[in-house]
Amino acid sequence: MIRLTGAVLRVGLTGGIGSGKSSVASRLVQRGAVLIDSDRLAREVVAPGTDGLAEIVAAFSDRVLDADGALDRAALGALVFDDEAARRQLEAITHPRVRARAAELAAGAAPDAIVVNDVPLLVEVGLAPTYHLVVVVQTEVATRLERLTRSRGMSRAEAERRIAAQADDERRRAAADVVLTNDAELADLHGSVDALWHDRLVPYEVNLRQRRAVRPARVALAEADPTWPQQYARLAARIRHAVTPADLRLDHIGSTAVPGLAAKDVIDIQLGVPSLADADGPLAERLADAGFPRLPGEWWDSPRPAGSGRWEKRLHGSADPARPVNLHIRETGSPGWRYALMMRDHLRADPDQRAAYLVFKRELAAAAPDVATYTTAKDPWFDEEHHRAEEWAARTGWRP
Numbered sequence: 479m480i481r482l483t484g485a486v487l488r489v490g491l492t493g494g495i496g497s498g499k500s501s502v503a504s505r506l507v508q509r510g511a512v513l514i515d516s517d518r519l520a521r522e523v524v525a526p527g528t529d530g531l532a533e534i535v536a537a538f539s540d541r542v543l544d545a546d547g548a549l550d551r552a553a554l555g556a557l558v559f560d561d562e563a564a565r566r567q568l569e570a571i572t573h574p575r576v577r578a579r580a581a582e583l584a585a586g587a588a589p590d591a592i593v594v595n596d597v598p599l600l601v602e603v604g605l606a607p608t609y610h611l612v613v614v615v616q617t618e619v620a621t622r623l624e625r626l627t628r629s630r631g632m633s634r635a636e637a638e639r640r641i642a643a644q645a646d647d648e649r650r651r652a653a654a655d656v657v658l659t660n661d662a663e664l665a666d667l668h669g670s671v672d673a674l675w676h677d678r679l680v681p682y683e684v685n686l687r688q689r690r691a692v693r694p695a696r697v698a699l700a701e702a703d704p705t706w707p708q709q710y711a712r713l714a715a716r717i718r719h720a721v722t723p724a725d726l727r728l729d730h731i732g733s734t735a736v737p738g739l740a741a742k743d744v745i746d747i748q749l750g751v752p753s754l755a756d757a758d759g760p761l762a763e764r765l766a767d768a769g770f771p772r773l774p775g776e777w778w779d780s781p782r783p784a785g786s787g788r789w790e791k792r793l794h795g796s797a798d799p800a801r802p803v804n805l806h807i808r809e810t811g812s813p814g815w816r817y818a819l820m821m822r823d824h825l826r827a828d829p830d831q832r833a834a835y836l837v838f839k840r841e842l843a844a845a846a847p848d849v850a851t852y853t854t855a856k857d858p859w860f861d862e863e864h865h866r867a868e869e870w871a872a873r874t875g876w877r878p
C-alpha cells in the first residue's frame with residue numbers, strides 16, 4: 479500500500495467510566511482498527527525496571543513500591559489524590575511517556591491503518607486536537623452506574639465517586655466530532671460503530687492517504703446550525719496543533735460564521751500567514767497530514783471592486799467525508815484577508831443585509847447550479863454589499 483503522507487489516520491476514543499468505550503474499541507478492532515490502549519500503556523511505562531518507575535520513586539520515595547518492587551497503585555493514589563501539585567508531578571512523569579509510546583506504536587502501524595487511541599481522560603488532558611477525529615461514547619449516568627455495579631462489582635458509592643472525578647458529558651460532547659450513544663442494546667451500539675467505520679473512517683483514511691479533499695458537487699443550503707461555531711473551534715484547534723508557528727491567526731469566516739444564516743454546510747476557515755510563500759512549503763505538508771489537503775487550482779479570489787488586481791490565496795479542504803471545510807490561506811493584512819473578515823462582521827451586525835443575502839442565496843440555490851456557477855453568480859451581490867460594508871466599516875471604525 480503506497481502512502482503519500484506521513485500520517486496514519488488517528489482516531490481518539492473516549493467516554494466516561496462505564497460508558498462503553500471498551501465495547502466500541504473491540505468492535506472497531508473487529509472491523510480492522512489498530513487499537514492503542516492508553517490505560518495499558520500507562521501501566522507499561524511504569525512497569526518494574528522502567529525509567530518511568532525510577533523517576534516516580536525518585537519523586538515520591540520507595541513508599542510507593544510494594545514488596546516485589548512493583549508500583550503500589552493504591553499507595554501512590556493515596557499520595558496524589560488530594561494533592562494537586564503531587565498529581566501534576568506524577569503526570570509530568572507518566573503522560574509524556576504514554577504519548578511517546580502511543581506515537582511510536584502509531585508510526586509502526588501499516589501505512590493504511592486506522593489507529594484508534596482509547597484514552598479515558600482525553601478531554602481532561604486536552605488531547606482532542608492531536609487526533610483526526612474524536613469519538614465520544616455517551617451513556618446516561620444511571621445506566622453507567624447500573625452496568626458498573628453489575629459487571630465490575632464496583633460499589634455504587636465508588637462508581638459515583640469515579641464518575642464525579644471525570645469531565646462531565648457536556649465538556650466531552652464539546653470535544654466530540656462523533657457522539658455514539660450507548661443507552662440501548664449492545665447490538666445497537668455495534669450497528670452505529672459499523673456505520674461509523676464504513677461511512678466515515680474508511681473513506682477518511684483513503685482521502686488522508688491520497689491527500690484528497692471532499693468537495694460537495696451540488697449546492698444545498700442547510701438551515702443555520704447553532705453548532706457551527708463549536709465545529710469551527712474543534713477544527714481550528716486541530717489546525718493550530720498542526721501548524722507552526724502556533725500563533726498564526728485563524729478565523730471563522732463565511733456564512734457559517736454568521737449566526738442565524740442558512741448556508742452550505744461547509745465551514746470556511748481563514749489562516750493568515752506572513753507571506754503566501756509560507757503556505758507552500760512544510761505548512762502545506764503539515765496541513766495535509768492533519769487532514770486538510772491542498773486543493774489544486776482555485777488560487778484566486780474575485781477581487782472587489784472587480785478588476786482591482788489579483789487576490790491570491792491557497793485553498794485547502796478536508797479529508798473527512800462528513801465534514802467539508804474550505805481552508806483559505808491568505809496573507810495577513812492583504813485585501814482578500816481583510817475583506818473576508820469585514821464581510822462577516824458586517825453581516826453579523828446588520829440584520830437587514832443578512833435577510834437580503836439569505837433571500838438572494840435561496841433563489842440562487844433553487845436554480846440548483848454546481849458549486850462553481852453558484853460561487854460566481856454571487857459576485858454582483860457581493861460587489862454591492864462590499865460598498866455597504868466599507869461604508870459601515872468607516873462609520874463604525876471597524877478594524878479586522
Ligand code: ATP
Binds near residue numbers: 502662
Ligand atoms: P471504563 O471506563 O471502565 O473502561 P468503558 O467505558 O470501557 O468503561 P465498557 O467496559 O465497554 O465501558 O462497558 C461497561 C460494562 O457495561 C461492560 O461490562 C460492558 O460489557 C457493559 N455494556 C456496555 N455496553 C452495554 C450495552 N449497550 N448493554 C449492556 N451492557 C453493556
